[in-house]
Amino acid sequence: MANNKEELLKQLADAVVDMDEEKAVELAQIIVAEGIDAYEAIEKGLSAGMEVAGRLFEEEEYFIPELLMCSDAMYAGLGVLKPHLKAKEGAAEEKVKIVIGVIEGDTHDIGKNLVKILLETSGYEIIDLGRDISPQKFIDTAKEQDAKIIAISTLMTTTMDGLAEVIRLLQQQDIREQFKVMIGGAPVSQAFADKIGADSYAVNAATAVRLARQLMESVA
Amino acid sequence: MPVVHFKSNDKVLDVAAGITVLAAARLAGVMIDSPCNGNGTCGKCKVKIIGDFANEMVVKGNHGLSEMENSQGIVLACCTDVQDDVEVETLDRLDNESLQIVSKGQNLVVELASPIHKEYDNQIGKTKVMAGEMLLGTEEGNTAKENYGAVVDIGTTTVVLALFDLHSGQELATVSALNPQSRYAQDVLSRIKYASTPEGLDAMYFALINELNHLLIEAAAKAKINRHHVYEIVFSGNTCMLHLATRVNPASLGKYPYLPALYGHDQVHAADHGMQASPLAGIYLPPIISAYVGPDITSGILAAQLTELAGISLFIDIGTNGEMALSKDGSLSVTSTAAGPAFEGMNIACGMRAAAGAIEAFTITDEGLKINTIGDGAAIGICGSGLIDVVGELIAHDIIGKNGKLKDGNLPEHLAEHLVKREGKTVFSLGENVYLSQKDIRQVQLAKGAIRAGVEALLINQDVTAQEVDRVFIAGSFGYHLNPDSLIHIGLLPQSFRNKIQFLGNTSKSGGQAFLLNRFIRGRMAEAVKEIQVIELATVDNFDRLFAKCLEFSSI
Secondary structure (H helix, E strand, C coil): CHHHHHHHHHHHHHHHHHHCCCHHHHHHHHHCCCCCHHHHHHHHHHHHHHHHHHHHHCCCCCCCCHHHHHHHHHHHHHHHHHHCCCHHHHHHHCCEEEEEEEEEECCCCCHHHHHHHHHHCCCCEEECCCCCCHHHHHHHHHHHCCCCCCECCCCHHHCCCHHHHHHHHHHHHHHHCCCCCECCCCCCCHHHHHCCCCCCCCHHHHHHHHHHHHHHHHHH | CCEEEEHHCCCCECCCCCEEHHHHHHCCCCCCCCCCCCCCCCCEEEEEECCCCCCCCCEECCCCCCCCCHHHEEEEHHEEEEECCEEECCCCCCCCCEEEECCCEEEEEEEECCEEEEEEEEECCEEEEEEECEEEEECCCCCCCCCCCEEEECCCCEEEEEEEEECCCCCCEEEEEEEEHHHHHCCHHHHHHHHCCHHHHHHHHHHHHHHHHHHHHHHHHCCCCHHHEEEEEEEEEEHHHHHHHHHHHHCHCCCCCCCCCCCEEEECHHHHCCCCCCCCCCCEEECCCEECHHHHHHHHHHHCCCCCCCCCEEEEECCCCCEEEEECEEEEEEEEEEECCHHHCCCCCCCCCCCCCEEEEEEEEECCEEEEEEHCCCEEEHHHHHHHHHHHHHCCCCCECCCCCCCCCCCCCCCCCCCEECCEEHHHHHECCCEEEEHHHHHHHCCCCCCCHHHHHHHHCCCCCHHHHCCCEEEECCCCCCHHHHHHHCCCHHHHHHEEEEEECCCCHHHHHHHHEEEEHHHHHHHHHCCCCEEEEHHCCCCHHHHHHHCCCCCC
């Protein structure tokens, strides 16, 4: 049984990496039928698979379409497993919340959506504000939701100053230390992140996941 | 099916019997001036039918034709139906002046209807300069013969100024220079940001005007004319450039909802902008479609005659900002897409602008690689057209997979030596220190994916399939140097566009020329622009999925 379980979880992870939606569903159903814990299957199967996919993306093996197809397989498996999560586990494992959005003045959200998918599949709870979001809105939402990370993106040079504004407002309101600020997008760079005092700059979606984890470790 | 031969344009077309000559001309891409749009009321669309045509044609109206014209076989194109094979000659207007703007693959015939007329008054010994009925001013002596105009294509990178004789429509001289604004900021968005302050705007504005005056002086010297007899200047370029050229703050272009602060189809005094032409000169700003679909695209639509063409035509300007316009029987929808600078050789490991030493064309043969460089010397980098060729050929020879992954091995012997390791990563070697990396391929995927997704979104929005598209016009900085097969290999364009692709070159300039030489075109295009549907890709449902799909290197 133990062997079988490890084997099944490994296969589930592989189904995600192999972008095989049907296989992920099929395996998730078997896992449920075998009575394997759904939470464990999500973590060691689906999330583990996405982690591999993210690594392949960073290694330039995978590209955006592959990542999206992996996440399709992941979500398909999740759909099967989720109803079988035991309630107490949900409560015990409070997820870290991340507020994400595209800064005011900009409507380009493909990059933001990718980051959102990868963060979500890595076990974070994502509050997606969408696009053209004012700096204050990021802060208000993060406070209300008790989020730990504010993730902001922009594609346009013309709206980059809004990212600095978020940090300025956090400082002004004396709550800078309550949140980690992560930024990304085509015109943004590590140098810009340093300049405005952001906690981290993610060059792509997979890196964002790694950095989010590092940020949380630095807090803990 | 009857065959219509437009002799003066060297176009031959099979048509359905009963179609008007005007409709046939539009199908063939032959421009016949038709201000009343074929109602038979203006009498302007005169053409000459060669030979005895009593059996080939049905003439339904002859409004405004003289006896003489009737006897010469001159008919109104809109009132004459084709029944059998005919030969048609398009006519110069009464003033007997007409101009062909030759752009490869497409003959744009623009009738001369200069906005400026000059008349010598021997009573007072002065020459009147007239804009239509309006007297702009007078000049001492008889200068009636000297009547010039200029088209300025203000590109983000390059500025081109062309001088024209407004009497003959002849191009007299063309000069170009780098846009001096790139000293302050490279790309359009950076320039919007820079010019968002009054100081920044002035820096950009004066730098540009200064350069334009240099170009005007240089062109006038080359053409051996007096620049003070330049009375009309057309500014073509993207929306941001038009703002910067007229000292208008472009900030609103850079933030949602991306609104222009000016909409063009407007005339300003050249002297007010420090242009050293005639003190009477005006600057015409062509109609602006939107923040990211500018007068250069209005000019392109004009140069490709999109509003005139029957069937489905697609116009694509490939650049950092990819703009595309779809015409369904002349009714237009447009969109724009952020392709990024990969096709200009930026963000590419060995990328460079189209300069000496750049790989501009590339093929794989049985013997190995065939590399063409600009200036034929050793390759020192890859420019945009070369990049598209290299990636296209590598896909066609299965060295790059559909997913964009560079193969690691298993290549035929004559190619295997080109797969080498560089800093631990596999790259495709194109010469000493010139190579294509995996990251470069990803950049090409992003750029071509953005343009393809824009095309697909436009087609979907207009409920048209790629197969139904009759013709595809490519404009932009690439000029004629692109290989259409490579565009299809990389999937920038769908397979079904094969053999439908025409390269039009710099349509911002050729369309600007039409705006300069024919004042009627201006109002007509302004009206046409009002009807254009602008599609904002950010608001298209599931655009991210469409984009992701378009990233694949599949030639479907």
